[in-house]
Amino acid sequence: MGSLRLSAWSSSAAARAFPSDWRGRPSRCAPSSPASAAPPALGRLQMGTDHAWQWDCRGGGLGGGGGRRDYAKEMEAAVRVVQVACTLCQRVQDSLLLADAGSGSVHSKLDRSPVTVADWGVQATVSWLLSDCFRDENVSIVAEEDDKTLSSSDGTALLESVVAAVNGCLVEAPKYGLRSPEKDLRAHDVLQAIRKCSSTGGPKGRFWVLDPVDGTLGFVRGDQYAIALALIEDGEVVLGVLGCPNYPMKKEWLNYHQRYYRLMSKVAPPTSGSWNKGCVMYAHKGCGQAWMQPLVHDFGMLNWHNSREIQVSSVSDPVSATFCEPVEKANSSHSFTAGLAHSVGLRNRPLRVYSMVKYAAIARGDAEIFMKFARSGYKEKIWDHAAGVVIIQEAGGVVTDAGGRPLDFSRGVYLEGLDRGIIACSGALLHRRILGAVDASWNSSTL
Ligand SMILES: Nc1ncnc2c1ncn2[C@@H]1O[C@H](COP(=O)(O)O)[C@@H](OP(=O)(O)O)[C@H]1O
Numbered sequence: 005m006g007s008l009r010l011s012a013w014s015s016s017a018a019a020r021a022f023p024s025d026w027r028g029r030p031s032r033c034a035p036s037s038p039a040s041a042a043p044p045a046l047g048r049l050q051m052g053t054d055h056a057w058q059w060d061c062r063g064g065g066l067g068g069g070g071g072r073r074d075y076a077k078e079m080e081a082a083v084r085v086v087q088v089a090c091t092l093c094q095r096v097q098d099s100l101l102l103a104d105a106g107s108g109s110v111h112s113k114l115d116r117s118p119v120t121v122a123d124w125g126v127q128a129t130v131s132w133l134l135s136d137c138f139r140d141e142n143v144s145i146v147a148e149e150d151d152k153t154l155s156s157s158d159g160t161a162l163l164e165s166v167v168a169a170v171n172g173c174l175v176e177a178p179k180y181g182l183r184s185p186e187k188d189l190r191a192h193d194v195l196q197a198i199r200k201c202s203s204t205g206g207p208k209g210r211f212w213v214l215d216p217v218d219g220t221l222g223f224v225r226g227d228q229y230a231i232a233l234a235l236i237e238d239g240e241v242v243l244g245v246l247g248c249p250n251y252p253m254k255k256e257w258l259n260y261h262q263r264y265y266r267l268m269s270k271v272a273p274p275t276s277g278s279w280n281k282g283c284v285m286y287a288h289k290g291c292g293q294a295w296m297q298p299l300v301h302d303f304g305m306l307n308w309h310n311s312r313e314i315q316v317s318s319v320s321d322p323v324s325a326t327f328c329e330p331v332e333k334a335n336s337s338h339s340f341t342a343g344l345a346h347s348v349g350l351r352n353r354p355l356r357v358y359s360m361v362k363y364a365a366i367a368r369g370d371a372e373i374f375m376k377f378a379r380s381g382y383k384e385k386i387w388d389h390a391a392g393v394v395i396i397q398e399a400g401g402v403v404t405d406a407g408g409r410p411l412d413f414s415r416g417v418y419l420e421g422l423d424r425g426i427i428a429c430s431g432a433l434l435h436r437r438i439l440g441a442v443d444a445s446w447n448s449s450t451l
């Protein structure tokens with residue numbers, strides 16, 4: 005069993021100024037603000053240094069009327085934080101895929117799904133960075149992992165790996181326009197950051213929802229996965245950010261990414277820069293727009309000029325439409341969705357993709373439908389959907405349960421009251437057809 009090679013991560017990359025500039029295309033809800041608003045050069049900043057938050061959403065967004073907030077600071081912080089988290093995940097995934105990394109690097113959760121250094125590392129990193137960005141507020145986070153494994157007597161080596169991964173990324177935070185801690189975090193700090201994510205959500209107040217590595221199975225297989233961060237206020241998702249480090253630039257590659265990856269890894273050992281891939285998508289409620297920016301790669305810096313708007317597909321004819329679903333049939337019934345697809349006239353092969361990258365595919369217009377029908381008794385969790393839902397909606401799509409009702413994020417960590425399954429579509433026409441097909445075939449299904 006090899007352990008993760010983490011020493012190389014503790015990069016001593018010199019802190020550099022972040023030439024932030026939002027003079028991108030004008031829009032109702034866009035990166036904005038003149039160059040004069042650029043933040044100060046960011047090194048290992050001292051606590052208390054001001055940061056010029058620049059996201060703006062005026063005119064048509066929440067900030068435009070009614071006195072509601074525009075979520076400028078939250079949106080910007082969330083995108084930057086997810087970019088950092090993507091870097092951490094890429095490094096862990098590369099390590100896992102190295103020939104000498106053994107299964108000792110992958111651990112098992114109670115439900116026997118895999119968990120790695122990346123899950124805890126992202127949770128600690130995001131928790132630390134959000135708490136730092138909003139240090140005047142009481143930051144509440146709902147997230148999947150707890151610290152039990154790491155705090156146990158067998159968890160010492162694992163905890164060391166997590167601490168190294170977290171520090172290796174936090175030292176580079178200035179490259180993303182965020183602050184690094186003044187000193188490396190110690191094991192105790194990392195555990196505390198993980199423990200801080202103990203909110204259980206609910207109908208009132210504000211909390212962040214984080215899935216540190218969504219689609220862990222895809223992650224350990226070198227395939228698709230996502231980092232999902234959303235902000236919920238009084239039960240409503242107000243913003244969502246999805247980091248998709250392996251999202252290929254060519255949509256065709258989504259379909260056979262894993263096979264392609266394996267083939268490529270035989271030819272050359274995989275590295276994050278092996279091919280042109282990876283993006284972060286984001287949107288906030290009421291904005292009517294969703295955005296995507298490329299991942300910041302090793303020697304790059306976050307640049308808002310690179311953001312571009314994304315929109316759902318305009319295809320409404322089922323014959324040309326493509327539907328996405330989980331790779332694992334344990335997570336969603338492939339036979340039920342095949343029946344639905346047949347009855348509404350979908351002809352393309354299903355696009356089976358791990359994680360919330362399926363939401364990203366709909367938002368980006370690379371597919372038209374996402375369906376998930378879990379086995380009876382399985383309760384969907386809010387962190388598996390919150391960010392994806394708001395991004396699809398703002399990109400022009402529709403997301404509901406199979407009864408046509410909006411997903412309810414106000415009832416704790418589960419999507420309580422979910423009717424049968426989840427259906428996300430690029431447009432209302434396809435959505436109506438799928439709902440009709442579900443009603444017509446549900447009673448004869450074995451779900
Ligand atoms: N039996 C089950 N039925 C439905 N969903 C499940 C499941 N077991 C796990 N999941 C959820 O499905 C997610 C993966 O989605 P997908 O199958 O689309 O890749 C998992 O996220 P994690 O990988 O973050 O645990 C988990 O939350």
Ligand SMILES: [Mg+2]
Nearest residue numbers: 215218219388
């Ligand atoms: Mg998940």
